[in-house]
Amino acid sequence: MKSRIFVTLKDGVLDPQGRAIHHAIEGLGFSGINDVRAGRLIELDHDESVTKADVEAMCRTLLANMVIENFEIEQS
Amino acid sequence: MRAAVIQFPGSNCDRDMAVAIRQITGAQTDVIWHRDSALPPRLDLIAIPGGFSYGDYLRSGAMAARSPIMQAVIAAAARGVPVLGVCNGFQILTEAGLLPGALMRNGGIRFVCRTVSLMVENSQSIFTSGYDQGEKISIPVAHHDGNYFADAATLDQIEGKGRVAFRYNEPVNGSARNIAGVLNDAGNVLGMMPHPERMIESIHGGSDGRRLFEGLIRQIA
Numbered sequence: 268m269k270s271r272i273f274v275t276l277k278d279g280v281l282d283p284q285g286r287a288i289h290h291a292i293e294g295l296g297f298s299g300i301n302d303v304r305a306g307r308l309i310e311l312d313h314d315e316s317v318t319k320a321d322v323e324a325m326c327r328t329l330l331a332n333m334v335i336e337n338f339e340i341e342q343s
Numbered sequence: 344m345r346a347a348v349i350q351f352p353g354s355n356c357d358r359d360m361a362v363a364i365r366q367i368t369g370a371q372t373d374v375i376w377h378r379d380s381a382l383p384p385r386l387d388l389i390a391i392p393g394g395f396s397y398g399d400y401l402r403s404g405a406m407a408a409r410s411p412i413m414q415a416v417i418a419a420a421a422r423g424v425p426v427l428g429v430c431n432g433f434q435i436l437t438e439a440g441l442l443p444g445a446l447m448r449n450g451g452i453r454f455v456c457r458t459v460s461l462m463v464e465n466s467q468s469i470f471t472s473g474y475d476q477g478e479k480i481s482i483p484v485a486h487h488d489g490n491y492f493a494d495a496a497t498l499d500q501i502e503g504k505g506r507v508a509f510r511y512n513e514p515v516n517g518s519a520r521n522i523a524g525v526l527n528d529a530g531n532v533l534g535m536m537p538h539p540e541r542m543i544e545s546i547h548g549g550s551d552g553r554r555l556f557e558g559l560i561r562q563i564a
Contacts, residue, residue: 280492283448283517329409332402332438334445335492 268315270322271341274331275306344370344564346388349416351377351407356393356429356540363540364390367556377410387563388425389416391432393485393538403446403488404434413439425469425563426532430486433524433534442525442534443501444493449486450517456485458548460512461523461537465505468526470533473558479512480551482537489536491518491525501525508533
């Protein structure tokens with residue numbers, strides 16, 4: 268079983284990496300991009316016995332920093 | 344006096360920190376490996392040094408903050424043992440929940456490595472009594488993730504309680520309100536991005552960092 272965890276910066280938290288990526292995209296000649304936010308994808312391959320609540324606990328205690336980040340979990 | 348410097352894989356200021364503490368305070372200073380689960384007894388100071396623990400994987404300080412020794416550090420901090428975190432040590436203390444906020448990628452993206460001017464915002468703490476209130480001091484920084492972030496309510500709260508120990512006199516890394524060092528509510532935990540242990544004798548280009556340790560020894564000896 269797999270859990271895909273998307274860790275993203277909270278709204279209102281400035282994202283210097285996203286801004287640099289934005290500049291790089293424009294430097295390559297692409298236009299029309301209004302904003303870039305960079306995040307992180309973490310994939311867990313795990314036993315069926317690991318519940319979504321377990322994965323949420325992992326996110327809260329380690330995988331995301333709740334001061335600056337949000338997370339979403341997709342399981343398949 | 345007895346001190347411990349915590350060493351993680353990727354720490355690189357552990358020796359400098361131990362030398363500074365030994366030379367200035369005369370404390371018996373042990374370097375403690377992160378896999379240990381217990382600290383030496385009757386500690387007067389715990390220092391979390393700079394470096395790139397765990398290669399800054401996941402987030403700077405995130406892995407180190409969950410290593411076995413940190414449970415002992417958190418317990419010691421709750422008992423009132425002074426804990427000083429410098430650079431990566433500051434990142435580890437925020438990740439461990441001992442200090443509010445988070446340290447994000449520098450606003451200008453670049454690694455910043457130079458001596459900066461700091462304002463001593465609170466000279467009443469055990470860590471800052473060697474300085475005068477409002478004094479300007481020079482201490483080097485060397486970091487990629489020193490951009491201090493906390494929400495406005497948290498910032499107002501720590502400012503209102505005098506918990507900003509140091510502030511940059513110039514824009515350095517995009518830190519909220521130019522905050523360079525933060526105390527916990529009880530005043531026994533300090534996290535700061537600048538490196539006082541790198542400015543302890545004139546051959547370093549100055550000795551403003553030395554006074555942090557001199558003030559500390561007077562407070563806790």
